[in-house]
Amino acid sequence: MNDLEIIGLDYSYGREVKALDGVGFSVPSGSVVGLLGPNGSGKSTLIKNVFDLLESQAGTIAVGGSPHTTPEAKREAVYLSSNDYLPEFLTAAEYVAMMAGFYGLEVDREDAADLFSRFAMDGRYDDLIENFSHGMRKKTQLIVALLVRRRLTVIDETLNGVDLEALHLAEKELAGLRDEGRSVLLCTHDFPVLERIADEIVFLDHGRVVFNAPTAGLVDEYGSLERMVYGYLEAGER
Numbered sequence: 001m002n003d004l005e006i007i008g009l010d011y012s013y014g015r016e017v018k019a020l021d022g023v024g025f026s027v028p029s030g031s032v033v034g035l036l037g038p039n040g041s042g043k044s045t046l047i048k049n050v051f052d053l054l055e056s057q058a059g060t061i062a063v064g065g066s067p068h069t070t071p072e073a074k075r076e077a078v079y080l081s082s083n084d085y086l087p088e089f090l091t092a093a094e095y096v097a098m099m100a101g102f103y104g105l106e107v108d109r110e111d112a113a114d115l116f117s118r119f120a121m122d123g124r125y126d127d128l129i130e131n132f133s134h135g136m137r138k139k140t141q142l143i144v145a146l147l148v149r150r151r152l153t154v155i156d157e158t159l160n161g162v163d164l165e166a167l168h169l170a171e172k173e174l175a176g177l178r179d180e181g182r183s184v185l186l187c188t189h190d191f192p193v194l195e196r197i198a199d200e201i202v203f204l205d206h207g208r209v210v211f212n213a214p215t216a217g218l219v220d221e222y223g224s225l226e227r228m229v230y231g232y233l234e235a236g237e238r
């Protein structure tokens with residue numbers, strides 16, 4: 001079963017910029033897939049298409065087996081954006097409750113407070129988000145995903161900006177989602193993180209999939225993901 005399946009996805013901004021050009025790949029249940037690519041390669045455009053934040057122009061996207069525009073698909077997935085824009089006038093508890101409410105869920109206060117304390121935000125659950133640092137906001141986004149535990153979690157550079165301790169815990173928690181048979185699409189430039197937790201890699205360049213293979217195989221072949229990417233970029237085959 002694939003939690004996300006994308007076939008032949010195109011997307012252009014106006015007539016000039018073709019941001020996605022025939023993109024296709026899948027995220028199998030019980031896996032972490034790393035999404036990599038240089039700036040402007042189309043990663044955010046791809047993710048926005050998956051969440052129907054941009055209206056797809058050609059191709060198909062299925063989430064949990066349902067077309068991505070349907071309520072069934074939208075219930076199956078959670079999106080952690082690359083920015084840290086959270087409603088500042090809410091407390092973390094109110095924000096978490098609101099997000100869970102979108103999925104028809106109620107959050108267990110103890111579970112949530114426990115995650116806040118494990119992510120080094122002990123006692124901050126009832127504080128206004130206005131008083132949270134950048135890293136605390138990123139961790140709050142992540143905690144929401146861990147509480148709502150959807151079939152598919154898509155993380156757009158959300159982990160960039162959290163400290164090493166939180167990153168270590170985040171990796172363990174994401175592996176926990178995978179072990180429950182859920183899946184994660186993790187967009188990050190952090191090669192070591194991807195080598196540790198991604199089962200497969202999708203590498204985009206100029207809106208096209210250049211590599212799509214198991215991480216272990218790519219590391220065997222190129223020595224590391226970093227060498228694979230820089231080798232490709234320096235080879236001038238773009």
Ligand SMILES: Nc1ncnc2c1ncn2[C@@H]1O[C@H](COP(=O)(O)OP(=O)(O)OP(=O)(O)O)[C@@H](O)[C@H]1O
Pocket residue numbers: 013017018019037038039040041042043044045046
């Ligand atoms: N709103 C927009 N209007 C016009 N062009 C856009 C818009 N958003 C993105 N683009 C263009 O689409 C292409 C893909 O951009 P996108 O943001 O998807 O890349 P990305 O891989 O997420 O980049 P980054 O790593 O910098 O976040 C780029 O050429 C970008 O300039």
